[in-house]
Amino acid sequence: MRQQRFPFIHSIVVCLLCGSLTQAADQKPISIPIDQFTQLNESEQKGLLLKAFQRRLEHAKNLYYEVDLNWLIYENQNELPGKLREAAMLRRCRHWLLGDSYRMDSDMFRPTEKQACQWISDGYDAKQRISKATFTDKKRSSGRIDRIHDSIISDNKYIFWLRGVYPHKSKYLFQYLIDHKAEFEIEAPVDDGKVQLTVNFQPHWTNKPGGKRIFILDPKKGFLPINGHSRWNELRVDGGQPMWRIERFFVFESKLVGDVWMPVKLREEIMSSSAPEILSTQEIEVTRIEHGTVKPADLAIQFTEGMKIVDAIKGESYTVSSTDKSE
Incomplete structure (x- = not known):
């Protein structure tokens, strides 16, 4: 067991592990000096890594x-x-x-x-x-x-x-x-x-x-x-x-x-x-x-005139005309 645990380290842990990580608009980048990270116990270290990884998944949405x-x-x-x-x-x-x-x-x-x-x-x-x-x-x-x-x-x-x-x-x-x-x-x-x-x-x-x-x-x-x-x-x-x-x-x-x-x-x-x-x-x-x-709107896929389309859901195929272009 570590002999010293400083109060400011616990403040960092509370800040990083609590709900602030879910408020993306107010986020600051997660950053912690290695000497402070090594002062955390095993559970705190694991929790901090998990929050950082979870934030990455949210960010990628x-x-x-x-x-x-x-x-x-x-x-x-x-x-x-x-x-x-x-x-x-x-x-x-x-x-x-x-x-x-x-x-x-x-x-x-x-x-x-x-x-x-x-x-x-x-x-x-x-x-x-x-x-x-x-x-x-x-x-x-x-x-x-x-x-x-x-x-x-x-x-x-x-x-x-x-x-x-x-x-x-x-x-x-x-x-x-x-x-x-x-x-x-x-x-x-x-x-x-x-x-x-x-x-x-x-x-x-x-x-x-x-x-x-x-x-x-x-x-x-x-x-x-x-x-x-x-x-x-x-x-x-x-x-x-x-x-x-x-x-x-x-x-x-x-x-x-x-x-x-x-x-x-x-x-x-x-x-x-x-x-x-x-x-x-x-x-x-x-x-x-x-x-x-x-x-x-950025996700739309445009089918253009003359394009041959296979619709595997309906089990049909067709060629796009000037009147039935679709996204």
């Missing part, structure tokens, strides 16, 4: 950002990037989030070209549980109405720093941490004034943990995770080669958006037993980000 996503495939050399094997399409996204609804527009660029070659727009109305999407290239355009999300949205790894349910709730970092709060192992200080948080790693396709997820958090930036390393292993019941997966991220730059520090330049890395010879990376650079500016 109204968010707009623009991001460049660059997929690069390297040879896996002892879990480090080796020779570049492939540069995939550059994807430039504009993403509007409003509650559980969203719209994401994507411009697709071939690695050696400066002009986009494909344009994709995806939207989801959470209240009606309807998704709409359009695809356009230099030869054709089409659209779709459905009940399910378009899988292409999950190629934007930045969404997993926000909130959502597709392709699985546990893919979203802060939702995962909140759901695994009973497993919190907190160590501080580490890495020159930072906080280390460890939880079990249980991918959504498994029924039990198979490793650990270790994150380094910055207490001066609302406990923003600045790097993370997750490793999962599972023995096969048929005696075959073990299955494994490694996920890492590194945050190089962050920005204060409203009262929440957001990563704006980062790299994600993935390795797995399904393709052990490669290391897949996504370089992420947010070029614009705003909080509280999204309106319902």
